[in-house]
Amino acid sequence: MDYVFTILILIGLFVILASSFDLVIGHCGLISIAHPIFYAIGAYISAMLSKQYGLPVPVSILCGGVGALLASALVAVPALRVSGDYLLIASIGFQLGLIELAKHFHEIGGAGGLTNIPSFLIKDFGRESYVVLVLVLAALTVLFIRWLTQGPYGRMMTAMRDDELAFSMLGRNAIWVKVAVFAIGSGIAGIAGGLYAHYFRFLEPDQFGLLQSSAVLTMVVVGGMRTTMGPVIGAIVLQLMPQVITFFNLPPSILGPLQGLLFTGLVLFFMFVRPQGLLPAADLWVGRKQQGDAGQSAKEARS
Amino acid sequence: MSATLEIRGMCKSFGGIVVADSIDLDLMAGRVLGLIGPNGAGKTSLFNLVCGVVKPDAGSVSLDGRSLEALPTYERARMGLARTWQNLRLFPSLSVMDNLMLGPRAYSADSLMDVFFRPSQIRAHEAEARDRALDILERTGLSPIAHSRVQDISFGQQKLVGVARALMNEARCLLLDEPMAGVEGQTYALIQKAVRDIAASGVAICVVEHNVAFIRDLCDEGVFMFAGKVLARGSVEQLINDPHLTELYFGT
Structure with missing residues (x-):
């Protein structure tokens, strides 16, 4: 049963990661693949705060989210002031640099990893309660991103993605929108990191590298960018698929490369055959109905 | 003055x-x-x-x-x-209406704090902008296509959307970059x-x-x-008739 719980928790965490990454790269059009480093920052901050300073786990998870949010803003502000393209380079540099740094920083476990992270299991309810907690938070994340992208802020992101110059000329501050969305997405990833840390209770720097970047990117691309359910489906499919082949009892020397092949194969397949992903996004942004729409229909009826 | x-x-x-x-x-x-x-x-x-x-x-x-x-x-x-742009620069992923909705000097969601904590203020702002947009769409004859995608409407109408979007600013100064290039007939009259x-x-x-007739009809003065x-x-007449x-x- 623990195996199933672990898979469900991983699915929940990757739904959070993929959805928040889609907010950044899909909805806002910010080219960055360093999303896992903010997941890592959240995980390490939360782990350290609870382990070393005895902070209650929920508080330390929140602090991890805030830490990831602030760190992402630190990367984004200078990069985006130059141009959008620099964000890709700056964020990858930040990701790889920080991983190397973490490997040599023994206070947080170094390359060997951080162990004995306090767990966040409520004793009488067991692991089931943690599964429920993660899945509920995943659902809330999806709903929050849907709410944000279908409201007036989503209209801004869409316009900015279409034409940044025209967007600025209307009086909208493109840099601020980018930094804000990048920070929100990264902050959500940071919270997911905390949830990861207190369940698996072990963190090592290498697990947050480019391999995980490509995994999250694949989930978003395969599922369908700029859709509510695309990243969810992508996360589920790509979490389950590698699990399926573990049932074939293959030796680890074959299993690892095979999973890598599967990932790469899927990306290639989707790029050629279905670049829009399993769930294609609509061509036209349509916001949710607002109360103001009542005034609209009255006025339209008159005209 | x-x-x-x-x-x-x-x-x-x-x-x-x-x-x-x-x-x-x-x-x-x-x-x-x-x-x-x-x-x-x-x-x-x-x-x-x-x-x-x-x-x-x-x-x-x-x-x-x-x-x-x-x-x-x-x-x-x-x-x-x-301003408007020579090459339009409309937002193709947005409807005509939503293109206009982004145009006011102060946009409903400019502040994230408002987005998260003052939903009623956002709604009021949106309703106000929508009314203004409807007004402008009506004046420019674009009401029937308010909810169309901008790439589904004629080039002349796209030009008009560009002007209408700039009008949402209630600007003190408006710069129009070739509003008439490729426009004729009824749309011409509407833009004028x-x-x-x-x-x-x-x-x-x-x-x-570049449309001399338009410049002559509309401009109080010209600069070469x-x-x-x-x-x-x-005067435009003076400039046009200058052989040099x-x-x-x-x-x-």
């Missing part, structure tokens, strides 16, 4: 190509100024300099007496500077009427246009530009 928009000593060159050579220009409230000149004269570049899209080598711009130099493009827009109405409401307007310089300023300028324009 002081000018709404004041350009002083504007200079800009890209490598060896001079696009603005100490340009002084005043735009007056309620007046339409036509910028005339051959391709490459620096007309659109002047717009880009005024809007802060391109940084000048020297010179200053001020709107209603307030200097714009240190301000980025979006802040200039918030002060009441609006729209520009007249805006000017009548006290907005300073500057139009770059060539190689980044203002060569002449006067005609020669420069057609390059004969």
Whole structure:
């Protein structure tokens, strides 16, 4: 049963990661693949705060989210002031640099990893309660991103993605929108990191590298960018698929490369055959109905 | 009467190509100024300099007496500077209506704090902007296509959407970059009427246009530009009939 719980928790965490990454790269059009480093920052901050300073786990998870949010803003502000393209380079540099740094920083476990992270299991309810907690938070994340992208802020992101110059000329501050969305997405990833840390209770720097970047990117691309359910489906499919082949009892020397092949194969397949992903996004942004729409229909009826 | 928009000593060159050579220009409230000149004269570049899209080598711009130099493009827009683009630059992923909804100087969701913590204020703001957009769409005859995608409507209508979007700013100064290129018939008349109405409401307007009939019908005054310089300023008739300028324009 623990195996199933672990898979469900991983699915929940990757739904959070993929959805928040889609907010950044899909909805806002910010080219960055360093999303896992903010997941890592959240995980390490939360782990350290609870382990070393005895902070209650929920508080330390929140602090991890805030830490990831602030760190992402630190990367984004200078990069985006130059141009959008620099964000890709700056964020990858930040990701790889920080991983190397973490490997040599023994206070947080170094390359060997951080162990004995306090767990966040409520004793009488067991692991089931943690599964429920993660899945509920995943659902809330999806709903929050849907709410944000279908409201007036989503209209801004869409316009900015279409034409940044025209967007600025209307009086909208493109840099601020980018930094804000990048920070929100990264902050959500940071919270997911905390949830990861207190369940698996072990963190090592290498697990947050480019391999995980490509995994999250694949989930978003395969599922369908700029859709509510695309990243969810992508996360589920790509979490389950590698699990399926573990049932074939293959030796680890074959299993690892095979999973890598599967990932790469899927990306290639989707790029050629279905670049829009399993769930294609609509061509036209349509916001949710607002109360103001009542005034609209009255006025339209008159005209 | 002081000018709404004041350009002083504007200079800009890209490598060896001079696009603005100490340009002084005043735009007056309620007046339409036509910028005339051959391709490459620096007309659109002047717009880009005024809007802060391109940084000048020297010179200053001020709107209603307030200097714009240190301000980025979006802040200039918030002060009441609006423009349209030669190549439209509409948002293809948004409907006509939503293109307009982004146009007010203060947008409902400019502040994230409002988005998260003041939903009622956002709703009020959105409703107000929507009413204004509907009003402008009605005046420009675009109401029937308010919810269409911008790539599904005719080129002339797209031009009109560009003008309508700029109107959402309630600008003090409006720069129109070739609003008539590729436009004819009913849309032509609609754009003409729209520009007249805006000017009548006290907005300073500057139009770059190759359509001589349009310039003649609409502009109170014209400026002839060539190689980044203002060569002449006067009535449109005067400029058109100047044999020297005609020669420069057609390059004969």
